[in-house]
Amino acid sequence: MKLKRIIIFSCLFVILMTASAFPVILSENYKTDINGRYYIDRNIPVYGKSDVSNKKVKCRFYADMPYVPYVDIETFYSYFYAAKMDVTQTGSHKYEFRTEKASAVFDGFTNSLSSDNMSLFCANPKFESGDDSIAIVTSSPFLKLASVSADKCSPKEYSYSKYGIQIKDDGEKVYFPIATLSDMFACPEGQVPFTAGQVVYYNGSKLFYSDGMSWLDTSSTRNRSQEFIPWIADEKRPADMAKFSYSELCFCVENLYGFPLCEHEFSDKIKSDGLDAALREMYPELAEALCSELPEEYLSGVAVLFARCLNDGGHTGVYMRDILETEGGYDLYMDKIQARIRELTPDEYKNLKRNDYKHSTAELCTQAKTEVMSESPYNVVGDTAVISFNDFSVDYAAWKSFYEGNSKLPDEVDTVSLVYKYLKKAAVDKKIKNVVLDLTSNMGGDLEAVNAVLELVTDGEEVRVRDEIGSQNISLKYQFDRNFDGKFDSRDNDISFKGLRFAVLTSNASFSAANALTAYLHDNGIVIIGEPTGGGACGIADKCTADGFAYIISSNLMLSDHNTDDGISPDILLEAESKNGVKDYSGFFDIDNLSRIIEDYYSDKDN
Helix, strand or coil: CCCCCCCEECEEECCCCCCCCCCCCCECCEEEEECCCCCEEEEEECCCCCCCCCCCEEEEEEEEEEEEEEEEEHHHHHHCCCCEEEEEEEECCEEECCCCCCEEEEEEECEEEEECCHHHHHCCCCCCCCCCEEEECCCCCCEEEEEEEEEECCCCEHHHHHHHHEEEEEECCCEEEEHHHHHHHCCCCCCCCCCCCCEEEEECCCCCEEEECHCCCCCCCCCCCHCCCHHHHHHHHHHHHHHHHHHHHHHHHHECCCCCCCCCHHHHHHHCCCCHHHHHHHHHHHHHHHHCCHHHHHHHHHHHHHHHHHHCCCCECCCCHHHHCCCCCCCHHHHHHHHHHCHHHHHHHHHHHHHHHHHHHHHHHHHHHHHHCCCCCCCEEECCEEEEEECECCCCCHHHHHHHCCCCCCCCCHHHHHHHHHHHHHHHCCCEEEEECCCCCCCCCCCHHHHHHHHHCCCCEEEEECCCCCCCEEEEEEEEECCCCCCCHHHHHHHCCCCCCCEECCCCCEEEEEHHHHHHHHHHHCCCECCCCCCCCCEEEEEECCCCCCEEEEEEEEEECCCCCCCCCCCCCCCCCCEEEEECCCHHHHHHHHHHHHHHHHHHCCC
């Protein structure tokens, strides 16, 4: 699509209509703000998790960026977070934004936003907080956040001019691009403490929002490609949207990406010089593709950016394949995208396939386990019990039902119920001295389950996270309702598993939440046996490009106060045997040997 000439009359603003997926009204009355900028206010319909909505948000479109919706920050915060933000003009083009928890200052002269605690300012109003930090919300009835403590937070400034993003004020309100506000405030379903909860996206005529990005999956009855990314079928992308989408991506990556230690050289280059400079020096053709107005070039650029440059083995990726391989007819671009991916060097391709490698390892461990142990999650030999679970999951509906009077605990697909059940079984069995938490096939999951298991095993040791936005270490303590009476009191202490000696069994597949639990337990003196874990210490943040691609990135919340993104080295290294070129993990599940290792380790430690 070519954006045709904008004709401005003294009292009429006209944009000529083209066959574009981004519709614009043929003629509308225009206004000018105090700075002489032409703009139009439109009430844009908002769609949440259903297709029907009578709600609208007033958005502002400026003449120089007719396809990029702006909204004043107070309206955005009020609508999407149902909370109050006070906006006060403190001087010429200077404003203070104040929420219930923190404040930030916008300076129109420098086009920047600064705060003494940016994380707390951007936190969801529903999140709990300490004196000067935020905390991971507990959504389950069995877990309570008992305390939060934190180092002093460092001030943070977002300089929007660096990215060519213009924040605009009119003497009363301050208008941000919706995509910029969404990046600043959006997070993955409440798991990450320093950001809020709604991802907001504009498709050219409607706004869509949701907690998390499930609304962009292909299981929906809607044709997601045509609904969310209609411009793919156009001849060209709108020039202003193409430019802005790239600028917004640079802002998000530089300020909100966790920089895991996978592509050291490229990550370091982004940190020192910015994403645009890193791309133009190391991958100049990719930078041009990401800025291209041609849909197929842009799509291949997005695919390669996440496959080559930002891929970290599982926490960063784009939902492109699911979108393009729908019935929308856009799968023709996949050949071009795959051709670009085939250009990767062997090392780059290996990095892209890290996640596949972890899946393969998990499958090998599961296969070896079933050959030497029963299929039950609980296996006992002599004085040692092994509890195996392949993810961290919480059945929130089942727990709610249980606390409302259903006498049955959630099924064993719920990690917390499974671990609690077998810890109690081991604790009453007088033969059992050792409990091994088998994470060899565990590739992560819900942090709520991690916090619950950690509390059960350690009786409430700290969960430590680091918020890179504020260069702040945060310590959290949780309390588990061990007798399930709905109260968090001293009676919970009657159920304790400290009489057991614990160990963690790991493989290279132990990723993300499994890596986090391993790190926390290792810091508490619990022996780690097996292979180094697969890493993944950053939280995960849901995002969306300004023109419609949902993606996830490693957030700048580290799941420990020291970097464990490369994985945790075991105290006792086990090596899988090679049989016909395939790893055999059977030796990892020799419970007699595990028992000897645990006995020797703790005996030496006691001495």
